[in-house]
Amino acid sequence: MRATIVGIATGTPDGGVAVLRLSGPAAQAVAKEVIAGELPPPRRLLRRSLILANSQEDALVVSMPAPRSFTGEDVVELHVHGGRGNVQEVMAALLAAGATAAGPGEFTRRAFEHGRLGLEQAEGLAALIGAQTAAAAAQARRLVAGELGRRIDAICEAIGELRAEVEANLDFSEEEERIAEDLPRWQVTILVFLEELGGWLRRFESGRRAREAARVVLAGPPNAGKSSLFNALLGHERAIVAPLPGTTRDYVEARVAIGEYEAVLVDTAGLRAEEADPVEAAGIVRSREQVAAADVVIWVEGADAPPARERPALHGLVIEVENKRDLGESRPGWLGVCSSSGDGLEGVVEAIRRWFVGDGEEPWIGLARHYERASEAVAALTTAARELEAAAPLEIVAFQLAVAERRLAEIRGLSAAGPVGEEVLARIFARFCIGK
Ligand SMILES: Nc1nc2c(ncn2[C@@H]2O[C@H](COP(=O)(O)OP(=O)(O)O)[C@@H](O)[C@H]2O)c(=O)[nH]1
Ligand SMILES: [Mg+2]
Structure with missing residues (x-):
């Protein structure tokens, strides 16, 4: 069974209130162990006493059962008084009850693994936490809200449709006439994709500017x-x-x-x-x-x-x-x-x-990884268009379309398009703080 993790979710334990978050199959069991009395019913924040080693702590507790939680697992949050000493004591009680201390980004990584977030949304969260200006925060929120993800899904679907059509003609390559009829339409479709992606790259660039000084x-x-x-x-x-x-x-x-x-x-x-x-x-x-x-x-x-x-x-x-x-x-x-x-x-x-x-288009957050993948998709589509023009075999055209789809899907980290490597994931989530 997967470990149940606990982390301090608030930025600093020295605030007035600190939030400790449990996530995993035993989250409710661990919380019950520490709470005097019943766990509150789902999604209701109720006052509970926590039994600590030498005393009791007054807390507000909320339980968010799977799958409707941030991580997609059972989650329990404990809102306790801030201050390093108090937080450490509550933490110790939760660890003693069977939880494991979370590593950096582990909550967000679990959310990604349970399909609660695209990879780009997870990156958006890291960017939001790290945002130093209002403009950077505004862009990061849009990434978290899934704006880029929805566009990626839409264009991948459209490229996939075109690829299916091209592939359907593979077996009929002798029917030159039919293909000649479809060809101009395919070319126009690819140009439309290229125009859209070119716009993304420009907006990524203005987004980068907005985030940097x-x-x-x-x-x-x-x-x-x-x-x-x-x-x-x-x-x-x-x-x-x-x-x-x-x-x-x-x-x-x-x-x-x-x-x-x-x-x-x-x-x-x-x-x-x-x-x-x-x-x-x-x-x-x-x-x-x-x-x-x-x-x-x-x-x-x-x-x-x-x-x-x-x-x-x-x-x-x-x-x-x-x-x-x-x-x-x-x-x-x-x-x-x-x-x-x-x-x-x-x-x-x-x-x-x-x-x-810049030219007034609304800037987007485009992390270097997004920019690279989108550029690779542009390169693949450009090759596909050139090959269609040169009457290259349709297999090659279909292959380039598939490459473009895969590169874009990698921005979202979708496993359907071939999993994003563990190394990439480790690098992305290592940038998070513990408790996120
Ligand atoms: N009349 C007037 N004098 C100015 C103005 N701005 C700067 N100065 C004067 O111009 C001189 C040079 O200014 P400074 O800022 O050191 O110039 P820098 O060498 O280009 O850095 C100083 O005596 C300033 O007081 C201005 O807008 N009007
Ligand atoms: Mg001077």
């Missing part, structure tokens, strides 16, 4: 007001501002919220050609490195200065900002700001935000 580098000539703009965006004086050119010697970075997203803002030493002292020169080398690694470059020049003579090749999203607009305007078309008063700052924030939202 963008590296936003402020660069430009000395004295343009880069450090002033950096401080203004941060809302406090972090970088040194001075009227002397060459004040910022090394780069300075800080995290800043960009609406619901997050950015690492980097202030750099001004770029100038004319010779600087060795320290400033070293700073300039670093500035160039920062610019090269940037997702977004905010190129700053001051309204009181002539156009910069030196401007490195910029890539990524480039935002041209003219600072010191209180002193005039000499670069029409640039975003104008006045770092000293804060005028125009919202425009800069909005421009950075565009890096995250």
